[in-house]
Amino acid sequence: MLFRSFTLPSRLLLAALVALISCTQPGTLSSPGSSPLPLTFNADWEFVRDVDTAVGPTFFARTDPSKPWETVGLPHTPRLEPVVTAGRQWQGTCFYRRFFRISPADTARRVAIRFEGAMHEADVYLNGRRLQRHQGGYLPFTVDLTPYLQVNADNCLLVKLNNQDNPTIPPGKPLKDLDFNYYGGLYRPVQLLIQDRLRITDAVESGRVAGGGILVHYENVSPQQATLHVQTEIRNDHHAARPAKLRTVLLNTAGQEVARAVTAAPLLTPGAATAVAQTFSLKSPQLWSPEQPTLYRLRVEVLDDKGRSVDQQEVATGVRTIRFAPEGFYLNGQKTRLRGTNRHQEYPYLGYALSDEMQYRDAWKIKEAGFNFVRCSHYPPSPAFLRACDELGILVMNSIPGWQFFGGEAFQRNSLQHVRDMVRRDRNHPSIVLWEAALNETDMSKSFMDQAHQAVHEELPFPTDVYTCGWLDYAYDVFIPARQHAKAPDYWHKYNKPKPILLCEYGDWEYYAQNAGFNQTAYAGLKESERTSRQLRGQGERALVQQALNFQEAHNDNFVGPAIGDANWLQFDYKRGYAPDIESSGIMDIYRLPKFAFYFYQSQYGPAPDALGFGKPMVYLASYAQASTAPRQVRVYSNCAEVELQLDGKTLARQRPDQDQYSSHLQHPSFTFTVPPFSGGTLRAVAYVNGKVAAEHLRRTPGPAHHLLLRIDKSGRDLTTGRQDAVFVYATVVDAQGTPVPEAATPIRFAVTSGDAELLGDNPVAAEAGIATTLLRAGRTPGTVQLTATAQGLPAATLSVRSVKP
Structure with missing residues (x-):
C-alpha cells in the first residue's frame, strides 16, 4: 500500500512547500501544513553503539563528550559487515537520536513517528520519557508524539535498539x-506524520481486526466489469465532536477518473473511530497480471464540515481474482503455473539497510530472470519491495519470521501478532496471493x-481471493513443502490429498545432501563439492554448469505429479548465522551477478515480450569458450524454437531443443551441442523464431588480461540522492578485444574522484571470475560522480x- 497522509486547504499550499523544504535542513522541523507526503525523517540522525545501555540525561543533551555520536542517514546498519563473516555479525545495543523543533501551529495537529523496520527490540524516548517498546524487526509501528512535544525548543527523539538473541521475538x-x-539498526525508512486530528488511521497502529486504514477488496471480477469495495477507518482526536465525509476517487494509469463517491460518516465524538464503506462498479477494468501489471490509484480524502x-x-x-x-x-480465471524463486533481502556490507531503489532493483532481477512468483523467505519484506512486485508483475508469498524454532507462550503470542500485522500492512497489494x-x-x-x-481469514473476511499456506499439511489452504521434505526419486509425485500443493523450495538441499538420485549416477565421477548446487561464480565453468543442470533437472521433475508450481532455492547468495561462508545456491551471487542457472530460468519465459518488455527472445551460451584438446559438450539456453551454434563463423549444427530426462516437461528445454577440439x-549461438534470427550470443576464448571495463547496475532505477541509495559497481578484467577473463583474480582498487558519493566495503577487492565489485552510495547532491x-x-x-x- 502506498501510504500518504496530508492536509489540503488550498490557502496553505505555499506554506506546505516551504515547510517541506525547510524540514530537510539539519535539526529543523517545520509544520508541513498541506504537504503532499508524510515527511521523510531519514536525514541528520546521530548514532552510537557499544556504549552504556542505561538511558540517562546525557543521551538527550546535544553536547555529550562521553559518547562518540556519528551523524548518519537512514536506512542504516550498525556496522558494515564483511562479505565473508569470519565471526558472527554484530549483535548488541545501539542508539539513534534526532533533534528537531516543532512550531506552535502544529500543536493543534497530531504528530507521530512511523518506523518501517527497527531490529528487533525498540524502545522509543522523547525528551527523556520512554513512550513505547516494540518487539519485532520486520513490521512497522507508530509512536504518537503529540502530548510530549516541547514547543519552540529542541526535542530529542531517541531510539534504543537491541538485536541480541531473544527467544520471545x-x-x-x-x-x-x-x-x-x-x-540491526533502523534499517528501513522512517516517516514523520503531522496530521489533522480528523484523519484516516493506520491499519497496524489501529489494531482492529479487519479494520483500520483503508481496506480494498474486489468481487465479480471479469474483463467486462468488477465491483470494488473500499472500507476506510477515520478517527477524531479533536476535543469536540466532528462531522466528516469521505471523498474517494479511482484513477486509471492515465490519471483519468473512473469512479467517484462522497459518503457522510457518522458524527464522531472525541477519540472515536468509525469505518465507512463505499462500493464502486467498474466497467471494462484493466486486469492486473504478471504479463500486464496494470495499477489504479485509489485516493481517499477526509472532508471536514x-x-x-x-x-x-x-x-x-x-483488479484481479485468484483461486x-x-x-x-x-489468475483472472486463467490457469497459471507459478514459476518462482526465494529471496533473502540482504546486501553485502549493508546487511538489511537497503534503499527503496535497491529493493526495486532486486525485484527487477527476479522478473528479469523469468520468474512470475517470489516467496519472501523467511520474513515480511520491505513495503518498497512489494510495491515493486505490484509494478513489475511478480506474484508474492508473504511470510512471517521463522525457521526451525517454536518458542514458548510469549514467542507464539508475538508470532500470531506478526501474522495480523503483516496482513494489515500488506493486504492491499495485488501481487500478494499467499x-x-x-x-x-x-x-x-x-x-x-x-x-x-484463522487470523488471516479474520483480517480478510472475504469468501474469495484469500489463501494461507504452511509447510505442514494441516490447517492451511495451500500445502507448501520443500522438495527435499519427501524422499527421492518420487518426492511429491504421488501426493493425492484434495489440497493445492506448491513446492516452495527445491534445487539445493537435495543435491547438497546427495539424495536427488537422477543425475548423481550420470555424474558419478564428480567430487562431492562438484555435485552440489552451492557453487560460487569463481569456482569455474564446470561448477556453474553443474548447478544449472541441477536446477533444470529438479524444475523439470516438479512438473510430474500435482504441484501447481515451484520456487527454487534461491535467487541471491546469502549469509547465515550458523556458518561463516556464503550460502551459494543462488542463481545470482551476493553482488547480484548472474550465474549460468539465471539464464536457464530466463529461457523459460517468452519469447513474446510482456507489457514491460520482459520475456524477449533470448539465447545464452553456458560456456567461457576456453580452449579444449578434446570434443566437449556445450549447453545453450533459449526460449526460441531453434538454435544454431557456430565456431569461427562455421556452423557446427542447427537444431531443435533437447529431448532427454532433464527436459521432458519444460516449455523451453535446453540445447546441447558437441564442439570439436x-x-x-x-562460439556464436543464433536463435530462431519462425525461421528468422531472433537473438544471438557470442563467446570468445579469452586472451591475456589487457584492461578494465567499468559499469554500474541500474536495474530500472537510477542512483538516487538523499536516500542512502547504493548501486553495484562492477570492474571486469578483459582482454584486448574486450572479452572477460574468467580466471582473473586481480585485486582492483576503486576510487571516487569527483561528485557527491562514497564507496562502501572492501577496497581493493579481488576479482571473482574476472569481476570485482564495490558499492557506490550517493550523497545528498545530484550530479555526475566520477569513478576510477x-x-x-x-x-x-x-x-x-x-x-x-528522488
Whole structure:
C-alpha cells in the first residue's frame, strides 16, 4: 500500500512547500501544513553503539563528550559487515537520536513517528520519557508524539535498539544456529506524520481486526466489469465532536477518473473511530497480471464540515481474482503455473539497510530472470519491495519470521501478532496471493496453526481471493513443502490429498545432501563439492554448469505429479548465522551477478515480450569458450524454437531443443551441442523464431588480461540522492578485444574522484571470475560522480555515473 497522509486547504499550499523544504535542513522541523507526503525523517540522525545501555540525561543533551555520536542517514546498519563473516555479525545495543523543533501551529495537529523496520527490540524516548517498546524487526509501528512535544525548543527523539538473541521475538532462534542473518539498526525508512486530528488511521497502529486504514477488496471480477469495495477507518482526536465525509476517487494509469463517491460518516465524538464503506462498479477494468501489471490509484480524502480536505491517503491497487485448487492456480480465471524463486533481502556490507531503489532493483532481477512468483523467505519484506512486485508483475508469498524454532507462550503470542500485522500492512497489494502464516520447517502445534490460519481469514473476511499456506499439511489452504521434505526419486509425485500443493523450495538441499538420485549416477565421477548446487561464480565453468543442470533437472521433475508450481532455492547468495561462508545456491551471487542457472530460468519465459518488455527472445551460451584438446559438450539456453551454434563463423549444427530426462516437461528445454577440439576461437549461438534470427550470443576464448571495463547496475532505477541509495559497481578484467577473463583474480582498487558519493566495503577487492565489485552510495547532491578502477599492470578505467533527485 502506498501510504500518504496530508492536509489540503488550498490557502496553505505555499506554506506546505516551504515547510517541506525547510524540514530537510539539519535539526529543523517545520509544520508541513498541506504537504503532499508524510515527511521523510531519514536525514541528520546521530548514532552510537557499544556504549552504556542505561538511558540517562546525557543521551538527550546535544553536547555529550562521553559518547562518540556519528551523524548518519537512514536506512542504516550498525556496522558494515564483511562479505565473508569470519565471526558472527554484530549483535548488541545501539542508539539513534534526532533533534528537531516543532512550531506552535502544529500543536493543534497530531504528530507521530512511523518506523518501517527497527531490529528487533525498540524502545522509543522523547525528551527523556520512554513512550513505547516494540518487539519485532520486520513490521512497522507508530509512536504518537503529540502530548510530549516541547514547543519552540529542541526535542530529542531517541531510539534504543537491541538485536541480541531473544527467544520471545520471532524468528527466536539464536543467530549462531539460524539459516539467515537479521542484522540491526533502523534499517528501513522512517516517516514523520503531522496530521489533522480528523484523519484516516493506520491499519497496524489501529489494531482492529479487519479494520483500520483503508481496506480494498474486489468481487465479480471479469474483463467486462468488477465491483470494488473500499472500507476506510477515520478517527477524531479533536476535543469536540466532528462531522466528516469521505471523498474517494479511482484513477486509471492515465490519471483519468473512473469512479467517484462522497459518503457522510457518522458524527464522531472525541477519540472515536468509525469505518465507512463505499462500493464502486467498474466497467471494462484493466486486469492486473504478471504479463500486464496494470495499477489504479485509489485516493481517499477526509472532508471536514466546510468541505475542505484535511487528510488523504492513496493506495495503488490492481483488479484481479485468484483461486487455488488441487489441479492448479487460476489468475483472472486463467490457469497459471507459478514459476518462482526465494529471496533473502540482504546486501553485502549493508546487511538489511537497503534503499527503496535497491529493493526495486532486486525485484527487477527476479522478473528479469523469468520468474512470475517470489516467496519472501523467511520474513515480511520491505513495503518498497512489494510495491515493486505490484509494478513489475511478480506474484508474492508473504511470510512471517521463522525457521526451525517454536518458542514458548510469549514467542507464539508475538508470532500470531506478526501474522495480523503483516496482513494489515500488506493486504492491499495485488501481487500478494499467499500468506505464509507458518513458521518455516518448524514443528508447530495444531493449536498454533489453527490460530494463525484463522487470523488471516479474520483480517480478510472475504469468501474469495484469500489463501494461507504452511509447510505442514494441516490447517492451511495451500500445502507448501520443500522438495527435499519427501524422499527421492518420487518426492511429491504421488501426493493425492484434495489440497493445492506448491513446492516452495527445491534445487539445493537435495543435491547438497546427495539424495536427488537422477543425475548423481550420470555424474558419478564428480567430487562431492562438484555435485552440489552451492557453487560460487569463481569456482569455474564446470561448477556453474553443474548447478544449472541441477536446477533444470529438479524444475523439470516438479512438473510430474500435482504441484501447481515451484520456487527454487534461491535467487541471491546469502549469509547465515550458523556458518561463516556464503550460502551459494543462488542463481545470482551476493553482488547480484548472474550465474549460468539465471539464464536457464530466463529461457523459460517468452519469447513474446510482456507489457514491460520482459520475456524477449533470448539465447545464452553456458560456456567461457576456453580452449579444449578434446570434443566437449556445450549447453545453450533459449526460449526460441531453434538454435544454431557456430565456431569461427562455421556452423557446427542447427537444431531443435533437447529431448532427454532433464527436459521432458519444460516449455523451453535446453540445447546441447558437441564442439570439436580448438585452441581458441569464437562460439556464436543464433536463435530462431519462425525461421528468422531472433537473438544471438557470442563467446570468445579469452586472451591475456589487457584492461578494465567499468559499469554500474541500474536495474530500472537510477542512483538516487538523499536516500542512502547504493548501486553495484562492477570492474571486469578483459582482454584486448574486450572479452572477460574468467580466471582473473586481480585485486582492483576503486576510487571516487569527483561528485557527491562514497564507496562502501572492501577496497581493493579481488576479482571473482574476472569481476570485482564495490558499492557506490550517493550523497545528498545530484550530479555526475566520477569513478576510477586501477589494478597492477593494467591501465586505469574511468566511469561517469549520474545521480538524480528522488
